[in-house]
Amino acid sequence: MSTPRFPGGTAVSGLRVYDWEAADGLHGGTPHMHTASTEAYVVAAGRGQVHTVTGEGAQVTDLSAGTVLWFGPGTVHRLVNHGGLELTVVMQNAGLPEAGDAVFTFPRAVLADREAYDDAARLAPDASEEELGRQARARRDLAMEGYLELVASVAEHGPESLREFHRHAAELVRPRVDAWRRIWRENVERETELTRDQLAALERGEPGAMHDAALVRTEPHPGPRRFGMCGRLRTWQPRTTGPERP
Template sequence: MTVPLFPGGTAVSGLRVYDWESEDGVSGGTPHLHTVSTEGYVVLAGAGSVQTLSAGGAAEHPLAPGTLVWFSPGTIHRLVNDGGLELVVIMQNAGLPEAGDAVFTFPAEILADAVAYEAAASLSQDWPERQREQRARWRRNLALEGFRELRAAVEQHGPAALTDFHRRATELVRPRVERWRGLWAETVEAETERTRRQLEALTAGDGAHLADGTVVRGEPRPGSRLFGMCGRLQTWGPPEH
């Protein structure tokens, strides 16, 4: 029997948002968007906000323990840490964000060059911790340059100012889409199809699948937390068989 996926084919991780201060005096993560995945935050501790650029314009959403907020693809978001901000992150389409669904708000000249973008975005978890931290800080600061320009443009001209960034993001991820189709088919689509078959079986009075019920305990990834886009990540995986 295969190990069941996390509900809905989503991913879950624990996030301690970076407390590194940037040039604007604000501490927090790296602004970016997702091209096909909706992301949700459940706030566990601390205080902060998420700054967004979307069809609704420029906005800031306060975060405090107990807050639940989520946003759909195309929403540029920047996590701000006012002190001890810790979240559980629920991400749609497990595997796709790790395969490049996220696009950073780097300056336009980097977004226009796929090779330059990949060089700027890269961060290997195999590097020594100090090197990873330096790279994550540098990448965050570079993305903030573009984010500040985009935010000023949206405040002046409205959401239409995001059109060019969306176009560049689309071109950057387009070569990856066929791989994404395979990942999605093996996970989210397969889970949806499983539910369809179960509904049909129940309609026919067949509950045989209930005998396959099982429990999975996620095991924390060993070692120190990963350096993610917005903070230090705790991830889990099913036990090895």
């Protein structure tokens, strides 16, 4: 896969990968995939692996500080923490992953029942930190159960087993697509239009958007890191400031 050219609407977050032990004795996050968005990892610290499943089968890629890798929609991935693994995550189509673009590798019976899937994927928004951690770990463990089944099935039956998972995922997210399209138009498409307008202005010899030049400083959202799919997430809220002086 060639390095993609992200459109507007890219999101960035900081990730400390879970060190919880899983059923196979490894420590790490929740296996899942994205149905519409490309994702990139920039490893900031620590050591680990990303385990992926594609049409070519299961693969293990080592991670250490400075590693950069990309994967597109449909790539099942699982982060494994060998010690202090921290990443900067770059996500295409900001807003869509938060709206359900990610599908967990739950067992087939859960994937086939949308209500059961939603119950298993949901974290209670008003729960305590301790309870959220318990729920996130239970979600990870259930996804691991389905993930190990999927890896074994792909090894035995080939790509059709992954295509079956993709079909389940597409059916699960189908009711959300109209809402996703609105998010995409307000975010990604809008940014693309701004670039188109800027190119048109430059073609006329006009500064265009350069008149709106500003420095944007990002501040972390207050409170503890939230429980994500692969670990504890730090996200930022942008604010516009005047030019900074050295």
